[in-house]
Amino acid sequence: MAETVPPPISPPAIAALSLRGVRVAFGEFVAVDDVDLEIHPHEFLCLLGPSGCGKSTLLALMAGFAAPSAGTIEMGGEPITGPRPELGVxxxxxxxxxxxxxxxxxxxxxxRMRGMSKVDRAPVVAEHLRLVGLSGAADKRPPQLSGGMRQRVQIARVLANSPDIVLMDEPFGALDAQTRTVMQRELDRIWRERKNTVVFVTHDIDEALILSDRIAVMSAGPKAGIKSVYDVTLPRPRDEDSSSYVDLRHQIREDIAVEVEKSLGEQP
Structure with a gap:
């Protein structure tokens, strides 16, 4: 049975992540321009858009892997100047x-790198193995696991560091369709249990609808930006056959189709 949607609440005064006037340029080429976006604490936000629109570029800026050419990126009101332990990727x-x-x-x-003792690490590891459904695979090594299981390990490793914000760059993009569907549902379950703030990059509309509280649709590049933002208030877990889901999917699909046509028109 689907969960009841809680009543909407006003976003807090200080965003978990805040992007203001963000611009990314490589010489005269402007990849991303004038991006304003706020991610609220504990929300799951998807960055959605056509390939090459700058989704992963924005995520790298949020992670502190690179600096914008102009504008500011803040976490909890403090500028992000490099990778931080509070940001998991x-x-x-x-x-x-x-x-x-x-x-x-x-x-x-x-x-272990943070100095936690072996005794104190044991329950942390056990909890995260349980969280991702891999308690029976604790002694295996990554080459012995399927692609989906390896991604579960990667998610558990990030969450074991207790990050305030988790940044996910198309984490299921390399998986086959069936495994990807399973992993989407698993991530939804994990997020509902933990409620970390999550920014998730994808070009898959259904993936965004299954997972997110809000979807930020990016325009086609160059000079890509945030074209529109959709609130996804559908009950979790999401029913892909519901009329509300289908209607919202159609609306977003039409929105993105315009950008895909633009991107194709830019190609020689």
Missing amino acids: VFQSSDALFDWLTVADNIAFGP
Whole structure:
């Protein structure tokens, strides 16, 4: 049975992440221009748009991996000037895992680097193995796992560091369709349990609808920006056959189709 949608609440005065007038230029080429966006604490926001519109570029700026050419990016009102432990990043590829470590040791890596004792790490690892449904795979190594299982390990490793904000760059993009569907539902379950602030990059409309509280649609590049923002107030877990879901999907699909046509028109 679907969960009841809680009544809307006013966003807090200080956003979890705030982008104001963000611009990214490479010489005379302007990839992203004049982006204003606020991500509220504990919300799941998807950045959605056609390929090459700058979604991953914006996520890299939020992670502190790069600096904007102009504008500001703040976390809790403080400027982001580089990577921070409060910001966890889940990449599309699971190559970031350490193949020579077990699943349990991969998850324990962050807490160990922070100086947490082995005794204190044990319950943290056990909790995150449970959270991602891998308690029976603790002693396996990443090469022994399927793609979906490796991505679960990557998510658990990030969450074990207790980040305030989780940034996810198309983490299921390399998975087959069936596994991707399973992982979307698993991530929705994990988010409902933990309620981390999440920014999730995708070009898949259904993925965005299944996961997000809000969807920020980006315009086609160059000079890409935030074209429109949709509130997704559908009950969780989402019913893809409901009329509300279908109507919203159609609206967003039409919105993005305009941008795809623009991007194709820009190509020689």
